[in-house]
Amino acid sequence: MFYVGSGFSSGPTNPNNGDTYARLGIALSPAGSGQFQVRTVPSGGGGTTSASFSGRQTITFAMNNSGATLNYVSPTGSMETLPDDTYDIWIGTIKFANDQSVLTPGQTINNFKFRINDGVGVMQIGDIRIRDINGVLPVTLLSFTAKPEGDRVQLAWSTTMERNADRFVIERSADLSEYVEVGEVIAKGTTDERQNYGLTDLNPQPGVNYYRLKQIDLDGTVHEYKPISAILKADEPVVTLFPNPANPDRIHLRLWNADSAVIQLFDAMGQPVNLRLERQPGSADLLFNHPLTPGIYWINVQMNGQKQTIKVLIR
Numbered sequence: 001m002f003y004v005g006s007g008f009s010s011g012p013t014n015p016n017n018g019d020t021y022a023r024l025g026i027a028l029s030p031a032g033s034g035q036f037q038v039r040t041v042p043s044g045g046g047g048t049t050s051a052s053f054s055g056r057q058t059i060t061f062a063m064n065n066s067g068a069t070l071n072y073v074s075p076t077g078s079m080e081t082l083p084d085d086t087y088d089i090w091i092g093t094i095k096f097a098n099d100q101s102v103l104t105p106g107q108t109i110n111n112f113k114f115r116i117n118d119g120v121g122v123m124q125i126g127d128i129r130i131r132d133i134n135g136v137l138p139v140t141l142l143s144f145t146a147k148p149e150g151d152r153v154q155l156a157w158s159t160t161m162e163r164n165a166d167r168f169v170i171e172r173s174a175d176l177s178e179y180v181e182v183g184e185v186i187a188k189g190t191t192d193e194r195q196n197y198g199l200t201d202l203n204p205q206p207g208v209n210y211y212r213l214k215q216i217d218l219d220g221t222v223h224e225y226k227p228i229s230a231i232l233k234a235d236e237p238v239v240t241l242f243p244n245p246a247n248p249d250r251i252h253l254r255l256w257n258a259d260s261a262v263i264q265l266f267d268a269m270g271q272p273v274n275l276r277l278e279r280q281p282g283s284a285d286l287l288f289n290h291p292l293t294p295g296i297y298w299i300n301v302q303m304n305g306q307k308q309t310i311k312v313l314i315r
Contacts, residue, residue, distance in 0.1 A: 001025050001041065001115045004063065005104070008111040017043060021107040022063050022087045022100075028121030036123070038089060040097050050089075050096045056126075058140065058161050058192060060090035063102065065109055075163065075192070092192050126160070139165050139187070139215045139223065142194065146211050146230035150238035150256030151282075153201040153230045155182070157213060162191050169214040170199050176210050176227060187215070206234035237261065237303040245315040248291035251299070253284045261303035268296045 005020040025039040027049070035054045040047040064070050064082045074080045076093045085105040089097035114125075129140065140161040147154045155170055165187035171179035188195045201209070209232060213225045237258040241251070255261065265273040265286060276287045286299075292314045299310040 001117065002061070003113045003115070004061070004109055004111070006108040006110050008113045012115065014115060015113055017103055019107070019111075020103045021065060021109050022061075022102045024059075024061060024089060024097075026123070028123060034121075036121075038091055038096055040089070040100055042101065043103055048097065050091060053091055056160070056194070057092050058090075061087065062090070063087040063109065065102070065106065073163070075161070139163070141213070141215075141225055144211075144213050144225060144228055146209070146228050148204075148230050148232050148238075149240050150254055151204070151232070153204045153209060153211075153232065154198065155201060155211060156196070156198045158197070159188075159195045160192075162188050162195065164218045165189055166216050166218045168197060169216065170201070171212045171214065172201060172204065173210045173212065173227070174205055174208070179212055182211070204230070204232050206232050237301075237306060237308075239299075239301045239308055239310065241299065241310050241312055245313040248294065248314050249288060251286040251312060253286070253299070253301075255282055255284055258301065258303045261301050264300045266298045266300065268298075273297065 001014070001023055003015045003020050003023045005015060007019040008015045023041050025041050025047070027037045027039060029035065029037055029052070035052040037052055038050040038059065058075070060075050062072055062082060064084055064086060067084055069081060069083050072080055072082060074095070075090045080088065082088060083099060085102045086099045087097065087102060088095060088099065127140065127142070139159050142158040142160050144157040145155070147156070157168070167184050167186050169184045170182040172182050173179040182201045183199050185197050185199055208229055210227045210229050212227045215223045215225070217223070235257060238256040239258050239261065240254045242254060246252070251265070253263070259279065259281060263277060263284060263286070265275055267273055273292070274289065278285045278287060294314050297312050297314060299312055301308045301310070
């Protein structure tokens with residue numbers, strides 16, 4: 001059961017009806033099937049049960065205790081009307097409950113509570129997003145990461161839901177004050193499926209780099225997310241391989257503070273492979289008299305007492 005209201009205890013007991021503004025139930029049924037159902041739970045019990053769902057689903061629980069009728073943007077992008085002291089429930093883009101009466105009209109909303117009654121199964125709850133009813137966020141952000149790779153930073157982010165999203169913009173700052181744009185990526189638009197995005201910052205600064213993700217929807221509205229950081233160590237040798245899988249006649253390496261590194265190649269049995277090394281500032285190519293046999297190889301890189309091993313697949 002999921003309860004919304006005020007004055008809830010942290011104990012295992014059910015909240016009082018007088019403290020509960022609205023509630024919904026989730027049933028794992030049938031046992032072991034990986035399916036679940038959502039249920040309305042009005043005063044006195046009973047209620048309506050949804051169809052069965054499985055996998056990752058976004059449940060939208062829209063409630064109105066404002067004292068007047070409100071409009072909100074639904075998960076499908078449509079405009080919905082919600083009378084005072086009623087609620088709607090959406091499972092993904094399916095509207096399951098419409099204008100349902102709340103349990104206690106006028107109740108303050110400042111607590112929520114989950115309570116597991118019984119049943120057999122596994123339920124994983126991801127992000128819980130609480131916001132004003134006047135619209136829904138056009139993007140539900142699952143993750144946003146920044147990973148240094150030599151003289152570059154790999155940026156990646158994932159979404160679980162998008163509504164009328166146009167594009168994403170990545171900005172970089174050295175002091176969380178002034179930002180410069182790194183690049184932009186076109187958004188999927190409207191979807192309930194997980195989307196993965198990525199962008200490479202080719203010109204980060206030595207030291208701490210802060211990155212801000214901005215989402216811009218189709219009408220130009222801008223939404224900013226909390227900045228993250230990546231530390232670029234100017235004196236640390238780093239070697240990266242691209243592409244991987246690599247071609248059988250050439251393996252290309254990007255070198256960061258490692259132009260004079262000792263580079264060796266070994267096959268899956270640990271035997272050294274003869275090669276010719278062509279170096280350029282910031283990179284090196286491993287060339288061979290005969291194309292390599294497809295399979296797994298290992299590149300050993302040694303520099304200033306440090307050793308790095310890279311796994312490479314020859315296709």
